[in-house]
Amino acid sequence: MTAPTQPLNTTTAFAPTRIAMVGNPNVGKTSLFNRLCGVRAKTANFPGSTVDARIGTSRIDGAEMEFVDLPGVYALDLELPESKLCRDCLAGRLEGCLPDALLVVIDATNLARGLRLYRSIASAGRPLAVALTMTDLARARGLSVDSQRLSVALGVPCVVANGRAGTGIEPLAAAIRNACEASPQHLAASLSSEWIDATVVASVGGPNSLGAESDRLTDRLDAAFTHPILGGIVFLLTMALLFFAIYRLAEVPMTAIEDACAWLGAFVASVLPEGALRGLIVDGVIGGVSGTLVFLPQICLLFFLLALLEDTGYLARAAFVMDRIMCRFGLPGQAFVPLLSSHACALPGIMSTRLIPDRADRLTTILVAPFMSCSARVGVYVLLVTILFPNSGLLAGLAFAACYALGAIAALLTAALCRRTILRGKSRPMVLELPPYRLPDVRSALLTTFDRAKLFLRSAGTVILSICIVLWWLSAYPMAETPAAAVALEVRAVEVEASGQSDEAVAEIETLRHDAEVLTMRAQQEHSFAGRIGRALQPAFAPLGLDDRLTIAVLTSFLAREVFRSTMTVLVGQGDSDDDNKVADDLAQATRADGSKLFDPATSAGLLVFYVLALQCLPTLAVTAREAGGWKWAALQFGWMSGVAYALAFITREAVLWMGIS
Template sequence: MPPSIDSNDAARAHPEPQRPAAPPERVAMVGNPNVGKTSLFNRLCGVRAKTANFPGSTVEARVGACSIGGAELELVDLPGVYAVDLELPESKLCRDCLAGRLQGCMPDAILVVIDATNLARGLRLFRSVASAGRPLAVALTMTDLARTRGLSIDPVRLGERLGVPCVAANGRSGVGLPELVAAMRAAREPAPKILADALRPNWVDETATAIVGGPNTVGSETDRWTDRLDAAFTHPFLGSVVFLAAMALVFFAIFRLAEWPMDLIESTAGLVGGWIAAAMPEGAVSELLVDGVVGGVAGTVVFLPQICLLFFLLALLEDTGYLARAAFVMDRIMCRFGLPGQAFVPLLSSHACALPGIMSARLIPDPKDRLATILVAPFVSCSARVGVYVLLVSILFPDSGLLAGLAFAGCYALGAIAALLTALLFRRTILKGKSRPMVLELPPYRLPSLRSAFLTTYDRALVFLKNAGSVILAICIVMWWISAYPKAAAPEEALALEARAQAVAAEVESAPDAASAETLAAEAESLTAEAEVLSARAQQEFSYAGRLGDAFQPVFAPLGLDERLTVAVLTSFLAREVFRSTITVLVGSGDSDDDLRVAEEIAQAKRADGTPLFDMATSAALLVFFVLAMQCLPTLAVTRRETGSWKWPALQFVWMSAVAYLAAWVTRVAVIALGGAA
């Protein structure tokens, strides 16, 4: 028998269930999905809201403060449910909250939000909530849509029928909000006669008949435009085309529009770091602030533009009613790999960055489906991998644009295939169990609310910065420390180059003409850069990170990696982008924004025995390794945040690393067997 709200629990939490002498201070908002409950919450609370996680629950609620007309209320926006007695995480959270079993979530009153276009369904929820023994109020939403369908519902009459205050309110326009706050403050328990009457099987139909003229008329008006749009958006072929086009626009926005703010964040961090370095004497404190703290903060905040863009666009799509239809279309494909249709959006978003992709997996209602999506999302090639792909593909196919293009596309295909096959494996083993059936209510089409989308984005950004951001910052500081210490003495060759650079720079002022002065200045700059590369290489090799590279080199030897490549791979576990800068330092080519020139210089690097460092077999193995490996500590931090445990990011890291290692080894062996250089 399914659990219910135990009246004894409610009585224990509130020994006097009658209406409190003072107005309620905390009100829980309950409603069916897509009834406008969250729009009301956002309108009432604005930015004075936060996402709350409750122990033992895999779903979230939002808590916010509301102040209208001098009335101060704390609102708890509970997840949308069809009934509180279902065996679902959302229903359990609502049940526990209303029964007073959750710390910090014991409501003094309950606001039941009912869709005017589907009164009967809202009344069923009202009946189940009324058993909690709490003062109640009702908010009637979607009244404008009901009028367009020929329905007219008098909230005063409905309130009299239910025995509680009832007002019409619109979270988008703000109409009725003062009256809604007054209704919440005047919340009361229905009379015992009404509660007893509500237990009758025909009560819902009789009430709907009395209010709108008949139970079958509620929500039965056919919207011709809705039917026409649904025929296109849910069509097996046309619906897929529309969905891919919509996701292409979202992907473009995340991938391209976020570039400018991300570049601005990085350049600002560079300016701040330069200012601190100039203002403070050289030493450990200066290096910690510049490279550790400022670099770590930049490494955290730089993800915000992509995260904010993704959640803003998804909020708009969800508000229009389209996202539910897109999930329905993609379910036909994704279910073959043990994933629901909703998983396509997080996986596609991960092409820009796995962080917002993993966070958007909250759209998936089933816990096992959501966890499977989170675990496989990092397999999808993100924008951070592009630089490594370009570098290695350019080394592999320097003279063939066609082969380079095919290899580049193959990287994306390999990552997607690995994600789907891993999802299929996990759903049949560690996440074994029946997925929740794909039963969706298609909400009505409507114009999105920019205000609601901005508030959703703001909330998700705060969650990222407060939780994952702190972990990312700590990781960045630790990684900086093991790369910066212990300090290595500058090599004699570097000191000699610096002395030559100073001597050449001194000749600039005595140059006979401007052209000679410019040549001497360029030579001095080149000598200084070469000395810095030698010093950086010595520091990298002498640091704890370099020593780890020496220790782990035998592990990576089967992939063709020497000590330098091992160090580059290990440091790239902080973030894949680090690989290019590390390898350019270690092979002494110097960094550059020109990918092709860097690739040409790195391709000439030699091993100790004189053979090429980047032979075809090693380059191909490295490329496959970077496609499949988990080399992003911020992603692990976000996985920890979303799953609530380090167990799952540990599994994610071990599994992806093992798959990457095995696939890279097979690739190297295959290339050698086909005649590639070893």
């Protein structure tokens, strides 16, 4: 039976022909998409869907074509987000995404399963073409698939193509073009299971030898990678390398971005006259751009390395190794990678939860990922641990390790709680197709990374930039007058400068000007909206032992945790310094109004616990809202983490006081 002919693109006469690409997971669909579209692609989200598709354009025989890379599905009728997205796309229920024709990608080593999916797609009655992939793997297994016979049997063009090697792309493009122009002749209604059996038998030939050398190698690798002990060791080594790469290799470009933004800021400051506009551009916009771009290297590295790992086939095995541990806390094995990545930075960690197919699993992982101690916390840990244990490296080291352990434990327990309360329900059973081991496709990995970086800058980046500007405004306005003491110091510096240029005089001038600057910044911090908010909220933080200045420092560090150190050094110390011990000494000497130490052991320990557990990172909230599908999840994450941090910080402080440690 011939399906009815569908008119090409009924939306506008000049709109490009839209081709939806459908296929099982791991059939090489995205590699084909990348070959067809290259960098002219973007990730598209659809309202109400937790999975996304990629849309790209390609010029074929002079005609503009738009390709939609739909997520891989095993069947259209499953109650899974990716199946629903494909159903909605094929039925034209996705706004602006009605396909004119379909490209079904079928794995030659698993023809029957591909044909079953083809059967359900063909019933949509749209023009079709078939791309037959993995023929190299089929050949390695001694199989030959006759694409011509398959094409005749299906009644649609069928082309052998390999997105990785870039072979068969032009014939495929021509077949797609022909399919769009010709009336569909596919025999959708007649594709019974018997017909599929017969087609497989008719199309597949050659000396079939299931048990090729590649299978023996796969057996050995699987035995090692999924072994309870050896598999765990391999996984930990792999993750350590991944973590090292994200943590260390990203340092160079991160520093370069910060330096470039600092240079640009200094340049603009030297060109523009002093005033509100200069403050907005230099500290607000350029500072905000720096605060956004600085995350890019870690995000790019993580996605590039994950794409390579996924492509090798190892990641699916690693998920299995971790599943037996993670499932005890209601998390899938795939959650381990995002959680580990969050130790470098929660932003790429949260973005990498896209590896997790089940929505509840994914949401749970997003919610708990910021508990893991990220690199931004390290500065605060070092400062507070040094204040707590100034003379014992061993105790300081143990306390440092305990911070990491506390964050991880809080994440796992919160995950278990989530799965028993707000995200209750049966998660998808852990059944994974284990793709064949292969060399990774670097080109595809680079394109995926490029796409993720664009997505981050377009969605989360704009929010982060806005937040940075608002927080800058809160701390810069209203502007405080220069305090009399600072003016006096400046006057004294000018007098010394006039009296001579000896080394002692130069050093004294430098000290006087530094002190004047600290006094001015301190006045600004206290006079600003942020300072006023800090003072207003101080009673709420009093049970944790925080005075006005500590409250302001805690609140300003919501921009980023590392701000805590610079704020505290301005408010109570002698200005920031690269020397951790000097800064810690300065702060350790700071006193309250009653003369007692500001950073007493109880307050310091409570504050340390607070910083381990609190979500003091607005960019993370922006990314959570983006990835989880709404600000309500970000609000829940913020509320829960802040509540847990407050409660445990209070308990810690009270426990230290009760033990009489001073």
